[in-house]
Amino acid sequence: MRLLDGRFVDGFKANRELPPSVYGLGQVFVGLEKSPAIAGIFGRREVSSGVLGKVIVEIGVDRPRYMRVSDDDGRILVGRPHLLTGDDLTLYLDAVHELTHVRQFWEGKALYDKRFEYVDRPTEVEAFRNATNEALRLGLGVSAIRDYLKTDWMTVEDLEKLIKNMAIRLKAQGNSED
Helix, strand or coil: CCCCCCCCCCEEECCCCCCCEEEEHHEECCCCCHHHHHHHCCCCHHHHHHHHHHHEEEECCCCCCCEEECCCCCCCEEHHHHHHHHCCCHHHHHHHHHHHHHHHHHHCCCCCCCCHHHHHHHHHHHHHHHHHHHHHHHHCCCHHHHHHHHHCCCCCHHHHHHHHHHHCCCCCCCHCCC
């Protein structure tokens, strides 16, 4: 898939035909090894050495509704409806976000540390920052990025706090340039 003058990762594709089961990352998401964002998460040398081959993806029948990483074993969990209906760009940015969590898990970090609110949790802030920086690199407009960042469980105030915590300048929609 190409986006905005070829800046999207050439060859990225989500394999939407897979039934619920457990797969290697490359069986579900093709082309991530070419992503500058993924190289930034793991290191170019590690990606070249095949680190992505160690990542497991579990496609669930209907849960989770989006993507998340298991804090039991570090696998990526994705609901089949999200895989079927999510556009390639959203799935790609979700993969950037979740692969940040995979690396964090491998480093022994607590992914879901309850001492922090969701938008203050260091692991979430880093993962959202990586996905946002990639969206900016791809040339997405501010309102599109803000829409991507907003989750069902976030208030408008939470979104603003997350953006502040990421230390990335994304003006409020009324003042944004797209």
